Amino acid sequence: MFAPPILLHNPKHWDAVIGGMHEVAQGARGTARKVFHDAPYTVAGKTGTAQVVGIAQNEKYDAAKLSERQRDHGLFIAFAPVENPKIAIAVIVENGNSGSGAAAPVARKVLDAWLLGQTSTVAETPTTAETPAASATVAPPENGAGE
Numbered sequence: 001m002f003a004p005p006i007l008l009h010n011p012k013h014w015d016a017v018i019g020g021m022h023e024v025a026q027g028a029r030g031t032a033r034k035v036f037h038d039a040p041y042t043v044a045g046k047t048g049t050a051q052v053v054g055i056a057q058n059e060k061y062d063a064a065k066l067s068e069r070q071r072d073h074g075l076f077i078a079f080a081p082v083e084n085p086k087i088a089i090a091v092i093v094e095n096g097n098s099g100s101g102a103a104a105p106v107a108r109k110v111l112d113a114w115l116l117g118q119t120s121t122v123a124e125t126p127t128t129a130e131t132p133a134a135s136a137t138v139a140p141p142e143n144g145a146g147e
Contacts, residue, residue, distance in 0.1 A: 018044050022082050025104075032076065032104040041115050045078035045107070047099030050092075063097055071095040074102035080111050087114045 008014075021044035024030040026037065031047045050073040055061055063071050074096030079088040089107050096102025112118045 018082065021046055021078075025078065031100045035100065035104040035108050039080075039108070039111070041080050041111070042082035043078055043080045043111065044082045045076060045104065047104060048075035048077075049073065049098055050075060052095065068095050071097050075099045076103035076107045078104075078107050078111065080115060087111060 022042065024047060025032045025035075025043040025045040026039070027033060030036075032043075032045050036043050036045070051061075052072055053066065053070045061072075072095070074093040075091070076099045077088075077090045079085045087110075089110055091103040091107045091110075093102035093106065
């Protein structure tokens with residue numbers, strides 16, 4: 001079946017993509033809603049995972065049965081604020097299992113630092129058997145670069 005090309009210059013298409021990304025981060029059913037529900041700015045984002053090891057077609061993925069280095073990578077991309085973007089970010093947490101559980105919390109710390117001037121440590125993200133620790137110090141931009 002042939003699909004017509006997507007015209008990227010059509011604002012309606014952009015509105016649909018940005019609206020969907022905003023729902024991911026701050027919508028009632030978004031996969032990253034728990035991370036951004038109380039953010040004082042609007043966020044558009046997308047969670048994801050990257051498979052590390054191959055799994056047979058009839059098998060199910062079970063992180064508990066894999067060594068940590070074989071677990072999926074957690075991914076999250078975002079920009080904020082939605083109405084007038086000041087920052088775009090891509091986070092990959094190696095063997096983090098999920099974008100919403102591992103990568104989105106790191107992105108939240110970076111966005112808070114950039115947009116609100118809040119310095120924090122990303123290692124505050126809890127470590128579980130399913131989510132390895134992430135560690136980084138995040139500081140706001142110097143000389144008002146984020147404004």
